[in-house]
Amino acid sequence: MVFKRRNPRTWWQLAQEAVWPRGGWTRAAQYVKHRLTRLPDEPHRIARGIFAGVFISFTPFFGFHLLGGALLGWILRGNILAALLATFVGNPVTMPLIAFVSVEFGHWMLGIDAPLTIVNIFKAFSDAGNELWANFLAIFTDEPTRWSNLDRFFDTIYLPYLVGGILPGLAAGLSFYYLTIPVIAAYQKIRALRLETRRARKRRRKAAEADDAEAGSQ
Secondary structure (H helix, E strand, C coil): CCCCCCCCCCHHHHHHHHHCCCCHHHHHHHHHHHHHHCCCCCHHHHHHHHHHHHHHCCCCCCCCHHHHHHHHHHHCCCCHHHHHHHHHHCCCCCHHHHHHHHHHHHHHHHCCCCCCCHHHHHHHHHHHHHHHHHHHHHCCCCCCCCCHHHHHHHHHHHHHHHHHCHHHHHHHHHHHHHHHHHHHHHHHHHHHHHHHHHHHHHHHHHHHHHHHHHHHHC
């Protein structure tokens, strides 16, 4: 295959790069920005896709952000690739802040009075995951299933996260939407001008070569 890597990455390398990409998150962000500005689509469609990707990053649908972003982008008639790239907003660096703000806001909206820190949020996720895995293994053993950690996780973390992430997600998505349209439009104009300049130079070069060839034949 033409695009097959010479040295395939291991699962461990893929996991590492999911947390910390090669070249760092700054380089990854620059790559996403470069891809977004070069998408061959209308600025408002790209902006809709970006809104979808950013908004879905504020939901607790972990593992389904790409699918959710693409689906929402399709519903909004936005650019699907832009939606996929915009889910980059929810990366391991920003996700703790997104989770804390969403859950805190959800607690306020639902009237939940419980101590909340980043450590508590991660502990709740860890406890729920361990209990879910233990319940899965219990299918094949005589161990009883337990749901206390999962119930507590749903009531104090997941539901507040789901409800509380709506308004921050809308605010962030709309901010990116309105910032994207003029930036993409300006970049596309500059790029179109550069391409037209190159075409004009190429036409002048061909015309000059034709004149030289005609002069040489006389």
